[in-house]
Amino acid sequence: MTKKKSFLEFVSDTRFIHILLSIILGFLVGAIFLVIMGISVGGAYGRLLSSVTGVKGFSYVVVYAIPYIVVGLSVAFSFKTGVFNIGAEGQFVVGSMAAAVVGILGGALPKPLLIPLCFLAAMAAGAIWGIIVGFLKTRWGINEVLSMIMFNWIAFYLSNFIAGIPAIHSDGTAEATKNVSANASTLLSKDFINSMGLCPTANWGILVAIAMTILVWFIIEKTTLGYELKAVGYNKFAAEYGGIHVNRSILTALAISGALAGLGGALQLMGMGGRISVFSSQEGFGFAGIVVALIGCSNPFGVLIAGIFYGALMYGGSKLNLVGAPTQLVNVIVGTVVFFIAISVIFENLKRIQRRAPKTQAPANTEKEADKT
Amino acid sequence: MSKQYVDLNTPVIEMRNIVKKFGDFVANDGINLTVHKGEIHAILGENGAGKSTLMNQLYGLLKPTSGDILVNGKIIDMNNPRDAIAAGIGMVHQHFMLVQPFTVTENIVLGTEPQKGISLDMATARKNVVEISERYGLSIDPDAKIEDISVGMQQRVEILKALYRGADILILDEPTSSLTPQEITELIAIMHNLVKDGKSIIIITHKLKEIKESADYCTIIRMGKYIGTVDVDEVDENGLASMMVGRNVTFKVDKPEQEPGEVVLDVKDLHCKDYRDIEIVKGLNLQVRRGEIVGIAGIDGNGQTELVEVITGLRKGVSGQVLVNGVDVFNKPPLFGFEHGVSSIPADRQKHGLVLDFSIEDNLILQNYDKEPFSQKSILKRDPIFAHASQSIEKYDIRPKQSEKRPAGTLSGGNQQKVIIAREVQNDKDLLIAVNPTRGLDVGAIEYVHKYIVDQRNKGKAVLLVSFELDEIMSLSDIIDVIFDGQIVASIPGKEANENDLGLMMAGGKKA
Numbered sequence: 001m002t003k004k005k006s007f008l009e010f011v012s013d014t015r016f017i018h019i020l021l022s023i024i025l026g027f028l029v030g031a032i033f034l035v036i037m038g039i040s041v042g043g044a045y046g047r048l049l050s051s052v053t054g055v056k057g058f059s060y061v062v063v064y065a066i067p068y069i070v071v072g073l074s075v076a077f078s079f080k081t082g083v084f085n086i087g088a089e090g091q092f093v094v095g096s097m098a099a100a101v102v103g104i105l106g107g108a109l110p111k112p113l114l115i116p117l118c119f120l121a122a123m124a125a126g127a128i129w130g131i132i133v134g135f136l137k138t139r140w141g142i143n144e145v146l147s148m149i150m151f152n153w154i155a156f157y158l159s160n161f162i163a164g165i166p167a168i169h170s171d172g173t174a175e176a177t178k179n180v181s182a183n184a185s186t187l188l189s190k191d192f193i194n195s196m197g198l199c200p201t202a203n204w205g206i207l208v209a210i211a212m213t214i215l216v217w218f219i220i221e222k223t224t225l226g227y228e229l230k231a232v233g234y235n236k237f238a239a240e241y242g243g244i245h246v247n248r249s250i251l252t253a254l255a256i257s258g259a260l261a262g263l264g265g266a267l268q269l270m271g272m273g274g275r276i277s278v279f280s281s282q283e284g285f286g287f288a289g290i291v292v293a294l295i296g297c298s299n300p301f302g303v304l305i306a307g308i309f310y311g312a313l314m315y316g317g318s319k320l321n322l323v324g325a326p327t328q329l330v331n332v333i334v335g336t337v338v339f340f341i342a343i344s345v346i347f348e349n350l351k352r353i354q355r356r357a358p359k360t361q362a363p364a365n366t367e368k369e370a371d372k373t
Numbered sequence: 374m375s376k377q378y379v380d381l382n383t384p385v386i387e388m389r390n391i392v393k394k395f396g397d398f399v400a401n402d403g404i405n406l407t408v409h410k411g412e413i414h415a416i417l418g419e420n421g422a423g424k425s426t427l428m429n430q431l432y433g434l435l436k437p438t439s440g441d442i443l444v445n446g447k448i449i450d451m452n453n454p455r456d457a458i459a460a461g462i463g464m465v466h467q468h469f470m471l472v473q474p475f476t477v478t479e480n481i482v483l484g485t486e487p488q489k490g491i492s493l494d495m496a497t498a499r500k501n502v503v504e505i506s507e508r509y510g511l512s513i514d515p516d517a518k519i520e521d522i523s524v525g526m527q528q529r530v531e532i533l534k535a536l537y538r539g540a541d542i543l544i545l546d547e548p549t550s551s552l553t554p555q556e557i558t559e560l561i562a563i564m565h566n567l568v569k570d571g572k573s574i575i576i577i578t579h580k581l582k583e584i585k586e587s588a589d590y591c592t593i594i595r596m597g598k599y600i601g602t603v604d605v606d607e608v609d610e611n612g613l614a615s616m617m618v619g620r621n622v623t624f625k626v627d628k629p630e631q632e633p634g635e636v637v638l639d640v641k642d643l644h645c646k647d648y649r650d651i652e653i654v655k656g657l658n659l660q661v662r663r664g665e666i667v668g669i670a671g672i673d674g675n676g677q678t679e680l681v682e683v684i685t686g687l688r689k690g691v692s693g694q695v696l697v698n699g700v701d702v703f704n705k706p707p708l709f710g711f712e713h714g715v716s717s718i719p720a721d722r723q724k725h726g727l728v729l730d731f732s733i734e735d736n737l738i739l740q741n742y743d744k745e746p747f748s749q750k751s752i753l754k755r756d757p758i759f760a761h762a763s764q765s766i767e768k769y770d771i772r773p774k775q776s777e778k779r780p781a782g783t784l785s786g787g788n789q790q791k792v793i794i795a796r797e798v799q800n801d802k803d804l805l806i807a808v809n810p811t812r813g814l815d816v817g818a819i820e821y822v823h824k825y826i827v828d829q830r831n832k833g834k835a836v837l838l839v840s841f842e843l844d845e846i847m848s849l850s851d852i853i854d855v856i857f858d859g860q861i862v863a864s865i866p867g868k869e870a871n872e873n874d875l876g877l878m879m880a881g882g883k884k885a
Contacts, residue, residue: 243708
């Protein structure tokens, strides 16, 4: 296309702009609520901005973002391959618990051995959680969305059960597991944190998240595996006709997606808390992953940025009560953003405004319709 | 046609000097069209000539860049299909827009349902539907679900939908592309019934025979330009074809005599069931040898679809053998058959043939993405993939050019088919199965497709051709096998076949 696009067409045809518009609208809607509540919009958003900037603030954002990015990748990968991994929540939980068990019981192992072991255990647990659902789907045609939601609860209670086993349960009074061994921690050294002025939970999990971003992009775009999985995702009939094993592909896609979500659980555990509390409700990392994947357009690098954005909202949001604004405001913003992304088709109608104007025919929708004759 | 219902004094549609540009691309360049009351008017043009673009403007889906549209003598500003419907225009799209789990009645009244208070008045709806279907001789079961009725019936529902909304002018976009010959005959009768009742019909097609059989006048469009409007009685098919493509078209397929070689495909006593679990292939035997084209002639529903699905591994059979070069591929996955010499052009190109969201270059390697040079050690090699696509686009005349990276879904139907043919012919397997390979294609493209199929035969490959176009079977096949009720009931040399005998055998009658 050599034809220069008008501004409105550019806006209406560019996915990235849709996302940006959705985010702006999210903040606008948030502002309306602030006005209703009589809270200064500038004060609240100023606080939001100031708490996520600066070395310390941003390091918090990055730490918050790590699990969101990796779980977001898990969901984005599933979108690309035609399965909807709403079970990332459960995979995150089993992954986190697997890492905790290895990190507690294998505490004597040296760091270079224990950390990879924790990661592997978490990925295996997440992958198995995904494969079970995939097996139910491919073997008996059971809808994966339903079984995943149930498996989220199974993971939830399984995690609470394991946390209660004496070998795992905290020796103190806390309703939680023991802390994982220091050898299983991804925290940066105290000296480094202090000298750089980072937040106390600064850890190198972000490097793993970035590596995973590149890996997922590589698998999807560059490998024959990605080709197979995408072909099955887009049109399983043609894929089967072309000789691709459809069921095997679905299982592989769910295993990879599950492994990523499980890894997200391990990174969260090993970089932040160091132990798992007995849950009273689902933590929602898997559902946050869906939001991040949507904002990131299921593109791995988009997910990386969206994860950091989400982390910033979550961390910044937790500071809002300092200016008298409710923390829940960020949920309003996130909800609105997702809402507008979901209906972002409306932005494509922007060009109609121009089309209606006489004599300035917008050469819209160019290529597709021209060939359809 | 006798034009007995055409009222030349009453033009119902006039499109004057219509120009439609998409960016720099001119899809319609000064098209004129006049349709009168009681007239069947055909719009003829190759794939991509601009027929659908023109009709989409008439139906309010697109707005002309310049030019006027008059309905019943008044200039109408069409902004959307609602304006067109209000003006009495109805359109039946090539791909039907029906809600599969709904009944015929529910589909017809959809959006204009009669109501009783706040609830649906289905009894009245059903009565209205029965009334309108009887009035125009479009018999239909008002209570059947769409998913259970044939394509021909679904088309009737689409036509009734338009009539129910008060359409006086019907646009039929490629109405015969998915119909069996019997259904086509019925459709033409329906069209005649409608014009008798004072309706006007615009039919978009590239099938010359049907134009001759049904239309009064024909407007020809070539590469977006208006070529002319002719009285159908005054031109023959060759004349129409050359106006459409701008050169002389040969309908004859040039096929040298050649002795067939050893057997490649040997189907022995095959039994299989259809989706309802009823036996549909009942002990079928079939052989295809090197260097010959075997055509399967038969009415849809006699087991040919299932036969091909079993050979290509998409459907499990009950019993029997499917030998390809001596290897039994019966009930093996598609990949097994492919590796042992089966390639195929599937009947449903959008479902089985292509991944529409994939680029053309990715579609062209659907079976070979994991082989060199397209990948090495599981890593895709983009340069060879692109180069392969470029030369395929060139060699198989896939349009538009430079479309390697474009999603296959953006191509026209004919060009999508060329992508599949490019892929399957280049796979160069010993057996090529082609199912309705020219469905929906224009004569220019059909000529290409037939040439590629005959080329494979000439190279010593075995070709199994399944087609509902009897002309196609007769002009290409060395052997014609007639399928009826799940068995091959006759096998005759292509040269000796004639349409009447074949038609009789296809209907289950024995040859005299």
